[in-house]
Amino acid sequence: MKRAAIALSVLVIAIAPVVLGPYTAYLLSLAMVLAIVAVSHSFLLSFGGQLSFAHGALMGVGAYTAAILGTTVAPPFPLTLVGGAVVTALVGLVMGLPTIRVSGHYLAMVTLAAAVVLHIVFLNWTGLTKGPAGITSIPRPSLDLATSTLGIPAKSQWIWVIGTILIAAVWLLSRLKDSRSGLALVAIRENETAAVSLGVPVNRLKLAAFTLSAAVAGLAGALFAHLIGFVSPDSFSLVLSIEVLAMVIIGGIGSLIGAVLGAFLLILLPEVLRFGEDYRMIVFLLVLMATLAFFPAGLAGLATSATRRLRSDRPAGLGAAAEESAARSLTTSETEPTARATNEVG
Amino acid sequence: MYLQQIIQGLSVGAVYGLVGIGIALIYRTARIYQFAQGDLAMIGAYVAFGVYVVWGLPPVVALAAAFIFSMLVGLLIERFAVRPMGGNALRALISTLAVSLLLRELVRVFVDADPRNFPSVFGDSPVDIAGIIVVPQNVWVLILSLAVAAGLHLFLATSRTGRALRSVAQDPDAAALQGVDLRRAAVITFAIASALAGAGGFLIAPLSYVSPTMGVLSGLKGFAAAIVGGMGSVHGAMVGGLLIGIMEALSIGFLPSGYRDAIAFALLGFILLAKPEGLMGARAL
Numbered sequence: 001m002k003r004a005a006i007a008l009s010v011l012v013i014a015i016a017p018v019v020l021g022p023y024t025a026y027l028l029s030l031a032m033v034l035a036i037v038a039v040s041h042s043f044l045l046s047f048g049g050q051l052s053f054a055h056g057a058l059m060g061v062g063a064y065t066a067a068i069l070g071t072t073v074a075p076p077f078p079l080t081l082v083g084g085a086v087v088t089a090l091v092g093l094v095m096g097l098p099t100i101r102v103s104g105h106y107l108a109m110v111t112l113a114a115a116v117v118l119h120i121v122f123l124n125w126t127g128l129t130k131g132p133a134g135i136t137s138i139p140r141p142s143l144d145l146a147t148s149t150l151g152i153p154a155k156s157q158w159i160w161v162i163g164t165i166l167i168a169a170v171w172l173l174s175r176l177k178d179s180r181s182g183l184a185l186v187a188i189r190e191n192e193t194a195a196v197s198l199g200v201p202v203n204r205l206k207l208a209a210f211t212l213s214a215a216v217a218g219l220a221g222a223l224f225a226h227l228i229g230f231v232s233p234d235s236f237s238l239v240l241s242i243e244v245l246a247m248v249i250i251g252g253i254g255s256l257i258g259a260v261l262g263a264f265l266l267i268l269l270p271e272v273l274r275f276g277e278d279y280r281m282i283v284f285l286l287v288l289m290a291t292l293a294f295f296p297a298g299l300a301g302l303a304t305s306a307t308r309r310l311r312s313d314r315p316a317g318l319g320a321a322a323e324e325s326a327a328r329s330l331t332t333s334e335t336e337p338t339a340r341a342t343n344e345v346g
Numbered sequence: 347m348y349l350q351q352i353i354q355g356l357s358v359g360a361v362y363g364l365v366g367i368g369i370a371l372i373y374r375t376a377r378i379y380q381f382a383q384g385d386l387a388m389i390g391a392y393v394a395f396g397v398y399v400v401w402g403l404p405p406v407v408a409l410a411a412a413f414i415f416s417m418l419v420g421l422l423i424e425r426f427a428v429r430p431m432g433g434n435a436l437r438a439l440i441s442t443l444a445v446s447l448l449l450r451e452l453v454r455v456f457v458d459a460d461p462r463n464f465p466s467v468f469g470d471s472p473v474d475i476a477g478i479i480v481v482p483q484n485v486w487v488l489i490l491s492l493a494v495a496a497g498l499h500l501f502l503a504t505s506r507t508g509r510a511l512r513s514v515a516q517d518p519d520a521a522a523l524q525g526v527d528l529r530r531a532a533v534i535t536f537a538i539a540s541a542l543a544g545a546g547g548f549l550i551a552p553l554s555y556v557s558p559t560m561g562v563l564s565g566l567k568g569f570a571a572a573i574v575g576g577m578g579s580v581h582g583a584m585v586g587g588l589l590i591g592i593m594e595a596l597s598i599g600f601l602p603s604g605y606r607d608a609i610a611f612a613l614l615g616f617i618l619l620a621k622p623e624g625l626m627g628a629r630a631l
Binding site for chain 1: 444447448451452455566569573604605612614615619622
């Protein structure tokens with residue numbers, strides 16, 4: 001099943017720049033960039049059990065890094081991506097440090113606060129980020145071979161670059177989740193105390209997971225900067241982080257491919273439905289809330305229950321199990337203030 | 347001169363505290379993070395704007411209208427965005443987040459997208475009292491916020507319903523065994539917290555513009571206030587809010603104004619590092 005999916009996606013990505021018009025190609029590229037962020041977020045939430053509201057801002061860090069590098073030092077193209085990933089990883093590391101002492105919902109709060117602070121920094125550190133006006137004219141490297149020989153517009157070729165990175169990211173994170181460290185991570189998510197007693201290096205793994213997730217988000221941000229050619233603070237507000245979270249939820253917690261689907265759905269669907277621009281957000285939010293209420297397992301959950309009827313050996317409810325324990329990690333935190341133990345009025 | 351700044355900081359902080367109290371109350375009783383609290387304040391501000399500015403009715407009527415309307419919206423939220431989530435904290439959290447954005451968008455699209463000026467209710471020209479120059483608006487906002495908080499404290503401490511809510515906060519199962527209706531407790535808590543937010547909106551409106559996004563930062567800072575004070579502590583939320591207000595006011599002159607909003611969150615990060623259970627939260631076992 002998975003090999004078929006990979007083969008199919010490779011095929012689609014290979015053909016797309018040839019058959020799609022420029023606007024559709026751009027949309028697809030954008031959807032894939034956001035899919036990379038969504039996958040990084042899903043990895044962190046589904047298998048690390050950590051809810052982050054900062055991934056939009058982290059993407060912004062990567063984007064701004066690439067933008068600043070691209071417009072000042074102008075290194076060869078892949079280096080801006082590396083720069084974006086590394087700087088964002090460092091920011092993620094700093095963000096993750098306060099959460100070692102706390103767990104569960106406190107991490108979410110820290111990421112929330114960090115997202116706000118990062119946004120304020122984007123707006124106000126005008127010397128570096130040029131403030132509200134943003135950074136423009138970010139150079140976009142072109143892949144000449146295809147342009148001259150096959151007549152494919154340079155912009156559309158980004159589908160190959162981004163698509164390759166997306167597939168690589170999904171493959172890498174998928175392998176990681178099944179590795180020893182990945183299983184240890186799931187153990188932490190399921191029951192941190194038990195994991196500690198088993199000798200799992202909890203703090204190190206949690207930090208590593210967060211940093212890795214941040215790096216991938218930063219990488220996506222760098223791609224975004226080159227794709228759009230322009231970055232500004234408003235692109236990376238809390239709203240983006242919530243959109244990423246929505247992609248993961250609607251796609252289904254516990255499924256990396258679900259996150260990709262969620263991203264595609266949320267970027268491409270409004271184009272198909274062609275609502276008045278005003279109502280797009282409202283519809284999107286209602287869809288999210290309906291998903292939460294009626295299909296908490298998301299698209300992946302629907303797919304799982306559909307195929308479960310066909311194949312009895314398929315593990316049932318992986319997504320549900322992942323979500324249950326993700327939720328549990330929010331309600332039972334070991335440093336939860338024991339308001340229960342007191343009889344105070346306030 | 348400093349005193350004037352501090353009083354202004356305290357008055358803004360007191361409103362953050364009101365928002366934070368609502369968040370802490372809901373968390374204590376229903377174990378849910380109400381991310382839409384700040385936007386409920388925004389709704390209250392818009393209702394107050396309509397009643398006081400557009401219709402020209404007395405400010406007391408505007409306050410009551412804000413109080414009631416926000417309470418109603420809060421009850422809708424509890425019924426349609428929280429209760430269907432089946433007690434799952436993650437889903438409820440994301441749901442209230444979605445509601446927060448939804449409220450903003452609904453107001454932006456269907457009511458008014460432009461920021462509006464809310465005229466001062468209590469007078470915003472400085473007045474000399476015993477040699478100290480204060481702005482009556484700030485003083486009144488501070489007094490009223492503290493009065494509302496005190497009223498809530500009295501309610502929780504003395505009334506039967508208050509005691510029921512406290513029992514749910516202490517141990518939901520035991521409370522249920524004693525005959526407390528948990529669902530009604532959640533509904534009442536939401537009603538109170540949302541009404542508090544509405545009052546907060548009315549109080550903060552004259553201090554700044556009325557716009558669809560005015561609730562975003564107040565809501566987040568209310569969260570920061572609640573966490574800084576200790577997520578389970580209602581008193582703590584007010585303390586946290588006042589602290590944030592003071593720190594913001596004192597930063598004028600030191601920090602470029604754009605960064606002032608970041609103070610609340612820097613404080614939040616610091617508290618999470620130093621004393622995660624908050625200033626007034628009980629230390630974990």
